[in-house]
Each structure stands twice: as structure tokens, then as C-alpha cells.
Amino acid sequence: MSEAVTRRPRLGFLGVGWIGRHRMEAMLGTGLVEAAAISDPSPDMIRDAAVLAPHARVVADLDAMLALDLDGVVIASPSALHAAQSIRALEAGKAVFCQKPLGRDAAENERVVAAARDADRLLGVDLSYRFTSGMEKIAELVRGGALGRLFAVDLVFHNAYGPDKPWFYDRAQSGGGCVMDLGIHLVDLAMWLTGQDVRSVSSSLFAGGEPLAARDTVEDYAVATLTLDSDVAVRLACSWRLNAGQDAVIEASFYGTNGGATMRNVGGSFYDFTTTHNTGTQAHVIASPPEEWGGRAAIDWARRLAENPRFDAQAHEFVTTARALDRIYAGR
Numbered sequence: 488m489s490e491a492v493t494r495r496p497r498l499g500f501l502g503v504g505w506i507g508r509h510r511m512e513a514m515l516g517t518g519l520v521e522a523a524a525i526s527d528p529s530p531d532m533i534r535d536a537a538v539l540a541p542h543a544r545v546v547a548d549l550d551a552m553l554a555l556d557l558d559g560v561v562i563a564s565p566s567a568l569h570a571a572q573s574i575r576a577l578e579a580g581k582a583v584f585c586q587k588p589l590g591r592d593a594a595e596n597e598r599v600v601a602a603a604r605d606a607d608r609l610l611g612v613d614l615s616y617r618f619t620s621g622m623e624k625i626a627e628l629v630r631g632g633a634l635g636r637l638f639a640v641d642l643v644f645h646n647a648y649g650p651d652k653p654w655f656y657d658r659a660q661s662g663g664g665c666v667m668d669l670g671i672h673l674v675d676l677a678m679w680l681t682g683q684d685v686r687s688v689s690s691s692l693f694a695g696g697e698p699l700a701a702r703d704t705v706e707d708y709a710v711a712t713l714t715l716d717s718d719v720a721v722r723l724a725c726s727w728r729l730n731a732g733q734d735a736v737i738e739a740s741f742y743g744t745n746g747g748a749t750m751r752n753v754g755g756s757f758y759d760f761t762t763t764h765n766t767g768t769q770a771h772v773i774a775s776p777p778e779e780w781g782g783r784a785a786i787d788w789a790r791r792l793a794e795n796p797r798f799d800a801q802a803h804e805f806v807t808t809a810r811a812l813d814r815i816y817a818g819r
């Protein structure tokens with residue numbers, strides 16, 4: 488049942504760094520929601536965010552934000568803070584749109600989803616690659632049976648630079664390295680499209696070319712093979728600061744008994760993808776750049792919130808992806 492909508496949802500934006508401001512601009516651009524409050528410990532970030540949302544109240548922290556009359560909180564703080572901040576906002580009766588990762592492990596993800604269910608509030612996570620037109624087309628092919636029975640998924644995400652903010656390299660603040668930052672997007676695509684759980688995993692994680700050992704360092708290279716419940720084989724390779732020969736190497740390929748489909752970045756770009764439906768040596772283009780896809784998950788959540796702020800059980804998918812990541816880190 489939906490709740491009567493009487494006004495534009497009033498949102499608080501918690502963490503307005505690079506991605507927080509980008510997603511805020513995308514949401515406000517729809518005209519469907521209002522920026523009622525912003526909060527970030529950095530005065531520089533607040534100054535830049537206030538240009539995008541001149542009427543928003545600047546508040547000291549999440550507590551001050553939750554004291555306001557808000558409908559939702561949009562979280563884009565360092566990753567390790569996401570789960571606790573999401574739970575606080577949900578317990579205060581606010582809907583939440585959170586950056587990935589929602590939590591550092593499956594247990595944290597479960598606690599956030601449980602808080603959303605208990606509060607009966609909408610919970611969204613910025614799994615933005617689901618919203619590329621390439622993945623939308625691939626989803627149609629897979630779900631419509633055009634590829635036959637899916638048996639393999641190849642996922643690659645190499646970033647020749649790695650993040651430019653120090654907190655990403657501190658496990659206490661990030662929760663993990665390239666798997667938590669980049670691999671999550673692609674593993675989520677496999678879990679989202681197959682709807683299955685992981686049966687077994689083998690993985691190798693590296694830091695600076697050495698096997699990852701110390702718990703306080705984060706991985707900058709990872710390879711993993713995940714076997715899903717119905718035997719689908721998912722291969723993941725992802726990295727930061729790899730000598731990749733270009734800015735980024737990004738690919739998600741889905742192989743079935745009757746065909747394949749590949750989304751691949753163009754010329755090393757982080758944003759431009761060409762997507763093909765493959766039969767033998769033939770590759771038929773089904774999506775091509777340019778497109779503005781980065782803000783679409785945020786816009787989708789804003790639209791849904793404006794229509795109905797109540798819990799959507801699809802949020803359990805976040806836990807499935809987090810379980811797969813846990814097993815990549817555990818190596819089994």
C-alpha cells in the first residue's frame with residue numbers, strides 16, 4: 488500500500504564530497520525532491536554543495552539533520568560509516584539512499600536492511616552500473632532467454648590510478664580495497680541478473696604485488712572465481728593502480744548456450760561503454776556512448792520516494808551481493 492504524497496520529499500545530504508555533490512545535482516535536477524539540509528565536516532565541500540543547493544540548511548552532523556522535518560537522507564560519506572549512518576537515519580523514520588558499499592560485510596548489510604524493514608522506509612544503494620543502457624539491454628537478453636541458459640560471466644574492472652583520497656587506503660575507513668570499491672559493482676551485476684547465491688569461491692588478493700596478509704592493508708588487485716548455485720561460473724578481476732596501458736579496463740560479459748553479450752569500456756574511459764549482443768564471431772551493437780548514466784540510480788530512488796516512501800523488499804539483493812564479497816575476501 489502506498490502512502491499519500493502531500494509534498495515534494497525533503498532530503499538531507501550527508502557527505503557532499505565528489506560523488507555526494509554529483510548525485511545531489513542529479514536528484515535536484517528532476518525537480519521531484521528538495522534539498523532541505525546538507526552536512527559535511529569539510530567547509531570546502533559545504534561551500535561547493537551550497538552552490539548547488541542554496542536554500543538547504545547547513546547542519547553540523549547527522550543528529551542535527553535527523554532533528555529536522557525530513558523524508559529522506561542521502562549518504563555519501565566514507566564507506567565504513569555507511570551502515571551505522573543508514574541505520575540511525577532509518578530508525579529515525581527517514582528513507583535512505585546510500586552510496587555503495589552499504590556495509591563492510593554481509594552482517595552490516597543485513598542490519599541496515601532489517602532497520603529499513605522495521606521502519607518500513609525505502610532503502611536504495613547506488614549500484615549505478617545496473618542503470619547503464621548497456622546493462623539494461625543485457626538484462627533484457629538474459630531475462631528474455633535470448634542467450635539461452637547462462638553458464639558464464641566474466642567481469643573486469645581495472646583502474647590505472649586508484650582513488651585520490653587517502654581514506655580509501657585505510658581499511659578502518661573504507662572497509663576494503665578494489666573489491667569493495669570497484670568489484671562490488673560488477674559482482675552485483677552477476678547476482679542481480681542471475682538471482683542466485685554463491686556456492687563456492689576461490690580468490691587471490693594482492694597489495695603492492697604481494698599476497699594480502701596484514702589486516703590493516705587493503706587489496707589493490709584481486710582475482711576470483713565464484714560458482715553460483717546453478718553452476719554459473721563468474722570470473723572477476725579488479726584492481727587499483729594497475730599498469731593497464733590505459734585509464735581503465737571495464738568489461739561485463741554474459742555467456743549462454745545460445746549467445747553472449749558484452750558491455751566494454753571504450754578507449755579506456757570510465758564512463759563510455761559499447762554493448763554488443765554476440766553470436767559466434769558477430770557482435771551486434773545494442774548500446775553505445777555517450778550517455779549520462781551515473782546519476783540514474785539516485786534519480787530512480789528519488790522518483791520512487793516521491794511515489795511511495797515505504798520499504799521495498801528488493802533491498803535484500805544488497806545482502807546477496809555483500810555475501811559474495813565476504814566470500815571473495817574469505818577465499819572460499
Ligand SMILES: NC(=O)c1ccc[n+]([C@@H]2O[C@H](COP(=O)([O-])OP(=O)(O)OC[C@H]3O[C@@H](n4cnc5c(N)ncnc54)[C@H](O)[C@@H]3O)[C@@H](O)[C@H]2O)c1
Pocket residue numbers: 501502503504505506507526527528529532563564565566568586587588613614615652668
Ligand atoms: N556509486 C558509485 O558509482 C560511486 C562512485 C564513486 C564513489 N562512490 C562511493 O561514494 C562514497 C564517497 O566517495 P567520494 O569519492 O565522493 O569521496 P569523498 O572523500 O570525495 O567524499 C566523502 C565526503 O564525506 C565527508 N565526510 C567525512 N566524514 C563524514 C561524516 N562523519 N559524516 C558525513 N560526511 C563525512 C568528507 O568530508 C567528504 O566530503 C564512497 O563510499 C564511495 O565508495 C560510489
